[in-house]
Amino acid sequence: MVVADTSVWIPFFNEPASPEKRELDALIDADGLVLVGVVLAELIQGCRTPGEADTTISKLSGLRFVEVTFETWKRAGTLSFALRRRGVTLPLSDLVIAASALEHGFHIYTLDPHFEHVPGLTLHTPARRHRTR
Numbered sequence: 001m002v003v004a005d006t007s008v009w010i011p012f013f014n015e016p017a018s019p020e021k022r023e024l025d026a027l028i029d030a031d032g033l034v035l036v037g038v039v040l041a042e043l044i045q046g047c048r049t050p051g052e053a054d055t056t057i058s059k060l061s062g063l064r065f066v067e068v069t070f071e072t073w074k075r076a077g078t079l080s081f082a083l084r085r086r087g088v089t090l091p092l093s094d095l096v097i098a099a100s101a102l103e104h105g106f107h108i109y110t111l112d113p114h115f116e117h118v119p120g121l122t123l124h125t126p127a128r129r130h131r132t133r
Contacts, residue, residue, distance in 0.1 A: 001034045002027055002124045003101050005110035006042040013056065023109065023126040035063040036100050038093045066100055075099035079118065088117045
């Protein structure tokens with residue numbers, strides 16, 4: 001299963017011919033995509049109109065959804081603590097995405113290179129289905 005970060009959903013919605021759109025469509029068709037709440041919230045906050053928000057919500061509502069638990073928040077905090085001690089600071093939203101993926105054994109599909117700093121996280125890419133950092 002793959003969690004798609006906000007960075008790949010943006011071209012999905014805005015660039016119909018993008019490789020990200022093709023890859024997400026393939027993952028959706030294979031029932032291999034998972035949605036986490038922070039990504040949903042980031043996508044809705046970026047909408048320009050209520051109609052665009054409704055369309056976004058409608059397109060994402062059929063995806064498998066994973067709730068964030070106490071353990072996920074704890075893992076996000078612990079992960080942030082460890083990374084900061086190494087001089088790496090990630091946004092809280094991305095820490096929650098990473099913690100969710102680690103907790104459930106999911107891969108992350110992202111265009112943001114800072115996920116590469118997260119130990120044990122498996123990144124999904126279209127060219128090479130995944131790589132572990």
